[in-house]
Amino acid sequence: MSKILVTGGAGFIGSTLVDKLIAEGNEVIVIDNLFSGKKEYLNSAARFYEVDIISPDIKKIFQTEKFEIVYHLAAQMEVSKSMENPMFDLDVNLRGAFNILENCRQSGVKKLIFSSTGGAIYGESEERPTPESAPAYPVSFYGIHKLTFEKYLNCYYQVYGFDYTILRFANVYGPRQFKGGEAGVVSIFVDNAVENKTSIQYGDGLQTRDFVYIDDVVKALVAAKDVTYQGEINIGSGQESSLLDIRRDISRALGEKIKVQEKPGKPGEQRRSCLSYQRAQEILNWEPTVNLTEGIDRTITWAKHKNIPK
Numbered sequence: 001m002s003k004i005l006v007t008g009g010a011g012f013i014g015s016t017l018v019d020k021l022i023a024e025g026n027e028v029i030v031i032d033n034l035f036s037g038k039k040e041y042l043n044s045a046a047r048f049y050e051v052d053i054i055s056p057d058i059k060k061i062f063q064t065e066k067f068e069i070v071y072h073l074a075a076q077m078e079v080s081k082s083m084e085n086p087m088f089d090l091d092v093n094l095r096g097a098f099n100i101l102e103n104c105r106q107s108g109v110k111k112l113i114f115s116s117t118g119g120a121i122y123g124e125s126e127e128r129p130t131p132e133s134a135p136a137y138p139v140s141f142y143g144i145h146k147l148t149f150e151k152y153l154n155c156y157y158q159v160y161g162f163d164y165t166i167l168r169f170a171n172v173y174g175p176r177q178f179k180g181g182e183a184g185v186v187s188i189f190v191d192n193a194v195e196n197k198t199s200i201q202y203g204d205g206l207q208t209r210d211f212v213y214i215d216d217v218v219k220a221l222v223a224a225k226d227v228t229y230q231g232e233i234n235i236g237s238g239q240e241s242s243l244l245d246i247r248r249d250i251s252r253a254l255g256e257k258i259k260v261q262e263k264p265g266k267p268g269e270q271r272r273s274c275l276s277y278q279r280a281q282e283i284l285n286w287e288p289t290v291n292l293t294e295g296i297d298r299t300i301t302w303a304k305h306k307n308i309p310k
């Protein structure tokens with residue numbers, strides 16, 4: 001069992017990962033400034049530091065705790081916010097990430113696992129499902145900063161021998177998802193439907209995304225700490241689903257048509273996205289197990305009862 005830091009451990013993916021790592025018997029520490037994370041999601045068995053990843057105080061935490069493994073998940077994760085305020089995105093997603101990385105090196109951390117993005121790195125790829133070898137020309141500052149940090153990791157490996165693995169997530173969905181997030185379309189539609197509110201659909205609804213369920217993503221994150229692979233691994237379902245598919249699945253699960261208002265599409269919005277998970281199969285022995293219908297059912301059950309952990 002290991003001593004593990006999870007940055008962003010009060011967030012959607014981070015808090016679910018923390019629960020799993022603790023259930024497996026690891027000692028887990030969380031760093032989070034609660035920008036979008038929630039105290040209610042923090043596992044009470046985890047030690048919690050409420051601090052910004054950019055802060056110089058991070059150094060003292062690393063020197064005191066001496067982590068073995070670090071999951072770096074803390075991020076500003078909205079593409080549109082990165083376009084409105086590129087400097088803020090750069091501060092959190094690059095300077096903050098670099099602060100974590102440099103402290104890993106200085107304090108003797110064995111490995112860092114980084115949550116990158118498959119949805120915002122490849123752009124409008126010709127090849128779908130898109131493999132990791134596809135050209136990466138992001139069309140957002142969020143994507144650029146994620147990709148740049150991937151390069152920092154590789155540089156640290158080449159120069160210092162520092163071990164890492166990168167997971168490039170598709171659109172993750174499920175219980176605890178932050179509603180402000182753009183990737184949160186399933187959560188937003190589910191929440192509105194359960195509360196009998198109207199959701200807004202931009203565009204014709206035929207735009208596609210690759211939706212991957214939270215529990216599958218956590219399985220991939222856990223597996224990543226035990227493999228030796230200094231590179232990028234896509235974590236997606238390999239399936240393209242449209243917004244209309246999502247509407248239909250939620251309506252089916254609830255037994256009635258959900259309320260949706262249609263508005264014109266947003267300029268520059270990506271039309272299609274879908275990731276190949278072949279490399280994840282080879283390296284992590286991972287494949288998605290929860291399909292969209294099942295995942296939506298589970299998300300609805302959670303949204304109806306909102307079982308927030310103590």
Ligand SMILES: NC(=O)c1ccc[n+]([C@@H]2O[C@H](COP(=O)([O-])OP(=O)(O)OC[C@H]3O[C@@H](n4cnc5c(N)ncnc54)[C@H](O)[C@@H]3O)[C@@H](O)[C@H]2O)c1
Nearest residue numbers: 008010011012013033034035036037052053074075172183
């Ligand atoms: N959700 C998705 O579909 C998706 C897709 C691709 C990649 N990712 C990546 O996965 C990671 C987790 O995303 P999520 O969906 O759980 O989002 P989230 O917003 O729920 O979690 C991010 C966490 O980071 C914390 N945080 C933000 N800025 C911070 C700072 N400056 N200092 C300390 N903590 C800070 C937030 O409070 C939050 O708890 C992010 O790195 C995100 O970019 C998510």
